[in-house]
Amino acid sequence: MSGPRTIERERTRALALLLTPITLLLGIFFLIPLGITIVYSVLEPGLYGGVVWSFYPYNYGRLFGWPLGAGEEFEPLYIQILLNSLKYALLTVIVSLALCYPVAFWVSRMSGMAKNLMLFAITLPFFANLLIRIYAWLLLMRPTGTINSALMSLGVLDKPLNMMFTEFAVIVGLVYVLIPFMFLPIYASVERLDWSLVQASQDLGATPFQTFRRIILPLTAPGILGGCVIVFIPALGNFIVPSFLGGSKVQLIGNVIERQFLQARNWPFGSTLSTVIMGSVMLIVLLYALGMRGSSSRAARKRADSV
Amino acid sequence: MRPEREPTVSNRRRISRGSAALNVYGASFLVFLYAPLVLIFVYSFNANPINMAIWSGFTLDWYRTLFGMQPAGAAFDAAFTENPDRIYQVVRNSLIVALSASAISTAIGTATALATARFQFFGKKLYQALLFLPMIMPDIVLGIALLIFFVGAGFKLSLLTIIIGHCTFLSCYVYVVVSARLASMDTALEKASADLGAGPFTTFRRITLPLIMPGVLGGFLLAFIISLDDVVITYFIAGVDTQTLPLFILAMLRRGIRPQINALAVLLIVFSFVVASAGLYFRSRRT
Numbered sequence: 001m002s003g004p005r006t007i008e009r010e011r012t013r014a015l016a017l018l019l020t021p022i023t024l025l026l027g028i029f030f031l032i033p034l035g036i037t038i039v040y041s042v043l044e045p046g047l048y049g050g051v052v053w054s055f056y057p058y059n060y061g062r063l064f065g066w067p068l069g070a071g072e073e074f075e076p077l078y079i080q081i082l083l084n085s086l087k088y089a090l091l092t093v094i095v096s097l098a099l100c101y102p103v104a105f106w107v108s109r110m111s112g113m114a115k116n117l118m119l120f121a122i123t124l125p126f127f128a129n130l131l132i133r134i135y136a137w138l139l140l141m142r143p144t145g146t147i148n149s150a151l152m153s154l155g156v157l158d159k160p161l162n163m164m165f166t167e168f169a170v171i172v173g174l175v176y177v178l179i180p181f182m183f184l185p186i187y188a189s190v191e192r193l194d195w196s197l198v199q200a201s202q203d204l205g206a207t208p209f210q211t212f213r214r215i216i217l218p219l220t221a222p223g224i225l226g227g228c229v230i231v232f233i234p235a236l237g238n239f240i241v242p243s244f245l246g247g248s249k250v251q252l253i254g255n256v257i258e259r260q261f262l263q264a265r266n267w268p269f270g271s272t273l274s275t276v277i278m279g280s281v282m283l284i285v286l287l288y289a290l291g292m293r294g295s296s297s298r299a300a301r302k303r304a305d306s307v
Numbered sequence: 308m309r310p311e312r313e314p315t316v317s318n319r320r321r322i323s324r325g326s327a328a329l330n331v332y333g334a335s336f337l338v339f340l341y342a343p344l345v346l347i348f349v350y351s352f353n354a355n356p357i358n359m360a361i362w363s364g365f366t367l368d369w370y371r372t373l374f375g376m377q378p379a380g381a382a383f384d385a386a387f388t389e390n391p392d393r394i395y396q397v398v399r400n401s402l403i404v405a406l407s408a409s410a411i412s413t414a415i416g417t418a419t420a421l422a423t424a425r426f427q428f429f430g431k432k433l434y435q436a437l438l439f440l441p442m443i444m445p446d447i448v449l450g451i452a453l454l455i456f457f458v459g460a461g462f463k464l465s466l467l468t469i470i471i472g473h474c475t476f477l478s479c480y481v482y483v484v485v486s487a488r489l490a491s492m493d494t495a496l497e498k499a500s501a502d503l504g505a506g507p508f509t510t511f512r513r514i515t516l517p518l519i520m521p522g523v524l525g526g527f528l529l530a531f532i533i534s535l536d537d538v539v540i541t542y543f544i545a546g547v548d549t550q551t552l553p554l555f556i557l558a559m560l561r562r563g564i565r566p567q568i569n570a571l572a573v574l575l576i577v578f579s580f581v582v583a584s585a586g587l588y589f590r591s592r593r594t
Contacts, residue, residue: 007506011426014507018422021415022438022478030441030475033452040455099336106333109326120587125340127529127583129536131556132572136343138564139350139359146346149360176343230443237445240538244560254447261451261543271455274448281444 034278040271044070049265059272078256082276085253088167088242089235092174093228096182099175100227104183104190104220119187126180134244137173138164141245165247173241178234182227189223222292229288233281253277344576351569359566369570389559389567401535401552404466408473409531415474416481416530417523421515424489425497441476442483449476450543457544464546472544473534480533481526484590488522521589528586532579 044056058072063082065074107118125133140146143160151157163169193216201211239254246252253273260270350359354366368378375391419438423431441449453472454464462468496518500510516523538553545554552575559568 007501010506010508014511015422015426015428018418018426019428019434022419022434022482025415025474025478026437026441029453029456029471030449033456034444034448036455036459037448037452099339102329102332103336106329106336109329116591120584121337122340123587124580124583125344127532127536127579128344128576129553129556129572129579130538131553131560132347132576133343135560135564135568135572136347138560139346140343142564144358144360146360149358176339179340233443234445237447239447254445257447257451261454267455270451274451277445278448281448285439285443 037271037278038275040268041275043268043271045266045268049267051268056268059269062269063272063276078273081251081256082253082273084251085236088170088174088250088252089232091171092178092235093182093232095171096175096179096231097186097224097228100179100183100186101224104187104223107187108190108193122183123180130177130240133177134173134241137169137176138244141169141172164245165249167246167250169245170242170250170252173245174235174238177238177241178231181230181234185226185230186220186223189220189226193219222295225288225291229284233284236280237277347569347572347576350566351573353566353569356566359564359569369566370574372567373570373574394555394571397550397552397555400466400549404469404473404541404551405531405535408470408477408534409527411470412474412477412530413481413523413527415478416526417485417519419478419482420485420489421511424486425515438479438482441479446539447543450540453540454543464544464549466546466549468544468546469541469549469551472540473537476540477530477534481523481530484526484529485519485522488519488590492518521592525586525588525590525592528582528589532582532586535582536575536579 040051041059042055042057044052044054045059046052056070057067058070060066061068062072062075063078065076065079068074103122107115107122110118138145141163142148143162143164147163148157148160152160197215197219198211201215202208206214237254237257239252239258242250242252242255243258253276257270257273257277260266260273264270351369352365352367353359353362354368355361355363366379372378373389373391373394419434422428423435450472453468453475457464457468496514497510500514501507505513536553537551538557541551541554542557545551550558556568556571556575559565559571
């Protein structure tokens with residue numbers, strides 16, 4: 001029989017055994033590669049691809065205008081592309097939030113079986129291949145595509161509407177690809193919504209708009225915020241959607257990074273851009289974590305006040 | 308559960324008008340999600356080789372040629388076909404990667420979930436935060452980080468590098484699925500087993516594992532399909548001779564739109580949906 005001490009020792013051994021694989025995996029193949037990306041961002045690009053191992057902060061100069069030296073020039077184009085990428089990510093967040101929010105209420109009002117089926121139906125398209133989902137919109141929106149053919153045969157249009165390679169096409173593509181990420185967190189918070197509070201607000205004579213603004217919106221805010229964060233981040237780095245639906249018209253930061261690595265072969269500058277995205281992601285996640293902590297302690301205080 | 312107030316007449320009218328509008332809205336949302344996929348499905352049977360938007364009869368040719376069969380249609384242009392041997396090879400690559408990566412990730416993710424759910428240890432919060440990062444980091448950042456790392460460390464880009472790359476984010480994904488399962492599980496049986504003198508390994512094998520099995524299986528299937536469909540990370544860390552199915556489709560799309568893509572897309576969607584449905588079913592199943 002094993003005594004308490006042997007069990008304690010066995011538990012420690014078990015814990016070490018359980019944590020070793022993930023520690024090695026994420027340590028070697030996640031943290032170190034991200035670290036190397038940051039290191040590469042301050043190395044000198046070699047003549048034919050490759051890098052020269054000397055400190056070279058001028059990649060950042062090329063992007064932000066400072067520091068400059070060693071023949072690197074400030075290229076405002078990149079800042080513009082970066083800001084443009086932020087704009088696209090923000091638009092994607094706004095559109096998908098607007099689309100999903102009412103649907104979350106629709107689904108939450110369903111009963112048992114129907115609700116589960118609907119959640120399943122909304123989650124499932126996420127598992128269709130990314131390229132195929134983008135390809136579908138290519139078929140729909142190109143000049144000889146479904147939408148144009150239908151509208152022309154109905155006589156609504158006499159020449160095809162130009163939808164491809166526009167801002168519109170890229171936003172549609174990003175929203176379509178990322179929408180499950182917005183829906184699920186919003187739905188989770190709508191499902192938890194305490195309807196007796198909504199009832200109370202109506203009983204006390206609040207208008208629907210007041211009830212929405214003062215009760216429903218604050219209570220579902222955590223889900224909205226979560227959805228916005230996990231849509232914004234992948235939208236920021238996406239390069240497949242703009243390369244198919246935006247063509248050469250819409251260039252986002254992901255396209256530039258891809259080109260630095262696979263065509264221009266300037267890995268340090270590509271790493272610089274990648275490090276900037278990585279930094280933005282960390283900042284957003286940090287702000288989100290702080291925001292959530294703040295809101296939960298505020299809620300706790302409110303609850304304490306009301307007692 | 309929610310207390311319903313007796314609606315007044317005007318209220319009732321407002322509510323029913325509201326829910327009718329919401330039904331229409333919800334239905335259009337589903338159309339938005341599924342119509343593009345249904346469209347590919349319909350097009351994949353359209354005999355028109357030039358303009359898919361114009362229906363010119365039903366054909367199975369696009370499917371037949373994928374498998375190397377002779378097309379039945381007379382007006383078939385051989386320039387539209389991909390080499391079936393090539394398709395077979397990329398599918399094989401994809402399956403090897405997806406099976407290995409999801410199996411390894413299931414083991415690692417489950418182990419990690421057990422550690423955080425059943426043990427107290429120094430730095431647990433840090434681990435939990437770290438486990439979310441690979442899932443939230445944009446694919447391109449992870450893809451190029453792995454590319455730089457593999458090239459720098461002297462790895463030859465191959466199926467192995469793809470498998471390793473997929474494991475980094477799939478492990479975290481399985482971790483989340485299995486953790487949810489462990490959190491909703493009753494620990495009384497585990498306590499009883501320990502009280503009766505079973506060591507942690509015996510308790511795990513005889514009690515915990517059977518109880519979390521649906522979650523583990525669900526995590527495995529979802530990881531499998533995410534790996535099979537991954538485009539961006541694979542794009543950066545695949546070798547020239549180790550193309551996967553999504554990379555093959557990417558190359559096909561870059562050369563132009565052909566009807567054969569529709570057939571291939573339909574087969575892949577159907578396969579993904581079947582495996583993902585099974586995964587979602589197991590993930591949500593109660594004991």
